[in-house]
Amino acid sequence: MARARSPVHLLVFFASLTAAVSLTAAQEPPKVSPARNNPHLGNKESIRSGLALYRVRCADCHGLDAKGYRGPDLTAILGDMPDEKLFQTLRKGVPGTDMPASTAPDDELLLTIAYLRNLNAISAAEAPSGNVDNGQRLFTAQCTGCHRVGMRGGRLGPDLTRIGAARSRSALVREIRTPAEWFPPGYETVTLVTKDGQRIRGTRKNEDVFSIQVMDMRERIQGYLKGDLREVIYETESLMPSFTTARLNDSDLNDLIGYLTTLRGSDSSVR
């Protein structure tokens, strides 16, 4: 049976507990970031190793030149980011984005940092340019039918609530001018032809040998058995029209991108 403790006993107990915790804290000083003493900075061989690591693990999203592809332009971010913070980002990733955590050895992260710090193009963060209000008007008129920002807009195209944090300016230009150059997974264009000749156009959400799942132009998600179809046509064109200069002049494009770069909202699916 537990014995009841008096207030004096409790005080002594908590005092000793506090002392023990303080002692433990004193014995285990906060860990120094490995990036504080990075032996690879400026080392030619290390930078070449860092280049290979960057290309294996980072270039697919951030581009071979680190100016951003599907992920942000690193040359615009890293100028203001200390190495310790960069190391932590590489190690832990960025919650709510496609940037994953890493289990690679510390040394490999330090090599990657050495490579990134050697890039000549590190610059101050890219300030939004263009007329943001006009950009928003253009977006509402031309884009919201298919793209969603926050709780408003269509669902046929990708959600753009965080697009300003996820894309470089050059990537946005490319995806507006020539959207068929790259389809995000789940947004490939397909046309299904039923046995009675009906055509169903939409984006491919999933597929296996026997079935295909799509969102059609009316935003209806539906699965089809391939055995019930005459044909599945995998199109090379995007459902998004190519906004060439005839359709969107350079000034309006600049305004539209100015607006898109302000879209850095939180992902509602991440708590």
Add this chain to the structure above:
Amino acid sequence: MRTLLLAIVASITLAAQGAAPQVTPQDLLDGLKDPGKWLTYGGDYNGHRHSPLAQITPENVGQLTAQWTFQTGTLGSFQTTPLVIDGIIYATGYNNLAWAIDARTGRPIWRYRRNLPEDLHNCCGAVNRGFAVLGDRLFMTTIDAHLIALDMKTGGVLWDTELADFKVGYSATVAPLVVKDKVIVGIAGAEFGIRGFIDAYDAQSGKRAWRFFTVASPDDPIGGRTWPPNSDAYQRGGGSIWVTGTYDPQQNLVFFGTGNPGPDYYSNAREGDNLYTASLVALEADTGRMRWHYQFTPHDVHDWDSTQVPVLADLTINGQPRKVVMFANRNGFFYTIDRVTGKVIVAKPFVETTWAKEIGPDGRPVLLPGHLPDEEGTKTCPDLGGGTNFMSPSYDPTSRLFFVTARETCATYFAFDQKFKPGEQFESGGTTRPRDQKNFGALRAIDPVTATMKWEFRYPSVSSSGVLTTASGLVFAGDGDGNIMAFDSRTGKNLWHYQLGFAMRSTAGTTYMLDGRQHLLVPSGSMLTAFALPAGVAR
């Protein structure tokens, strides 16, 4: 009274000792002769995964129906080949869990759970590829690099032997191969700079009988000069073993495919052919002495482990009977090799390969330029996952066709110098998928006499499923999207499919008779599913 007690004790002892062992060495030699049993990783010592059962046919396979499912209730996927003995299924799972399961109902009878350390090092998940069996004992390797023997009746541990130190990167996932009184296993961990080996242990005591290093030491008269001189590079030279080998009783030889050299991608770290990595080795079963070796990929720099199943068969080639070993390799070539001499009879690509023009008359690949990984990256086909991988193929000795899950892939390979630290990953490079690359998978039927494809069935995505064939002319295989499918083995026509909810990985289905009905047992994700024909159809 004393006499009575003695009589009781004697009868109990007699009962305990008198029960015949459930699996004898002869049973293992007999392979799938007993229709109620599946006793080894490959079904038989040849690695055929070809069942003589014929109740399920091309005509009635469309009526196959799920009978029950078993869920592990834990994270992680099956890569096991379950054993089936007298109505009980013995299966290993993720994190070294293992079960005995009632084959009639899917209800578990016992569960084994290993108390694994927290600081494990493994490149590719805490997977396990299955039990081996002898007598009343089951044998299993563990992710912390041990070999254990379990009591088949209870799952209790009978002995536990350390293979190597897990703290510096050694691990074990292979299903053991039992030959006579020995349990033969290999070690994994090449991505951590280990030196690989194949071991044999006494099934009774767990004591080591022999060891063969898959990375030659400097004093090895054959392989010693294939590593950098005056260097300890061989000490971290890789050569993992993580797929079960096969056994030829006539020659008393075991055959194992060996893993990639370490570090995986950086050529300068290990100049030379790097024997006996990325090779097929033929070892005497009683001593571990090497009879011959054949290296598929000398000085591999693309992580192309040759850890595929060496499949044994007797073929007639150019009018001559030949004892062969067939090997669909991760490097993209299919080989038919004389298993007495180790010489290549025929070898051709079975997927797109860009790194070698052909296999030359001397058995070495004729390399094409521009495929050495570096810091800038070089594109090569196939990718690091290979033309095929750890998924088991199947061979039908009646149609003389070899069935394999093929992968059509390419990658950009990178390499760089890296300092070795024990316990840390040591790959010295990596890969990316080129942006314009469209990967896909296929089930392919290959004629091993000519190494040419007879038919294929394509999948939209790559698959890691093994293959099973039956004497009724069926091929069972899985795609990369969760379907188990049946095909006509002569034509490749799809006859049946069932969406399992998770793709089969490494494993293939197994089949056995139970209560007069042929069953198909399929591991996928954390689930086992048993199929059979409806009672009225199964005759």
